Amino acid sequence: MGRRPLSYYLLDKFGSPSHENSTYIVVYDFSTSKGRSISITFYRNLRRICNALNDGFLVQKSVFECKKKNTALAVAELAKLYGARVRVYEVSSSLNL
Secondary structure, eight states, X not given: OOOOOHHHHHHHHHOSOOOOOOEEEEEEEOOOGGGOOOOHHHHHHXXXXXXXXXXXXXXXXXXXXXXXXXXXXXXHHHHXXXXXXXXXXXXXXXXXX
């Protein structure tokens, strides 16, 4: 049996049911100097979290939007574990353009 994916540990920690009606933005930045790229396993774990919590999507490569606070916290922790600088914002209002 292989190793358990990191996303499962984060789901155990942050995956409790949540019925919030807010919008959260998670912005992360990986240092990609010296030719290093972002690990493909980061995106696999991110997708596992989205699927398990049925919440969230990528707005850009380093911007994630979701409706539940626990999803935002799980994604932020995941990005930190992969070495990113992270900020989480709760959106108080948005403009429909």
